[in-house]
Amino acid sequence: MARKVLNRKELRAETEAADKAGEKSVKPKDTAAKKQTKQPKARSKDTKEVRMRAYWGVFNQSLKRVALFDHCDRKAADKKAAELSQSGKSPHFVQPVKEIIEE
Helix, strand or coil: CCCCCCCHHHHHHHHHHHHHHCCCCCCCCCHHHHHHHCCCCCCCCCCCCCCEEEEEEEECCCCCEEEEEECCCHHHHHHHHHHHHHHCCCCCEEEEEEEECCC
16 A cells, blocks of 8 residues: 655654643653563573484395494494394495584
8 A cells, every 4th residue: 555655844843833832742752661571581501512423334225224334344334234234135235424522
């Protein structure tokens, strides 16, 4: 919807006339009352840094972890997966796993 256009000259003349007559058109703001009603902002808690460690996990077809190797032992994890795939019915595969380090 369109707004009603205000005539700035008329408004200024009205306020000047009111000032001359001794009336104040602008009411003083009560800043003390506003300061009391403001509530302090809640501080967010510092997020704790979570440390993770990488491993190689050997999984079966139903995503059940069968073995776990350090990240530097990728060859051993591949070898274990190949052994389990040949001996068992279901194929096994290697996938990276990240776990939280608890101190």
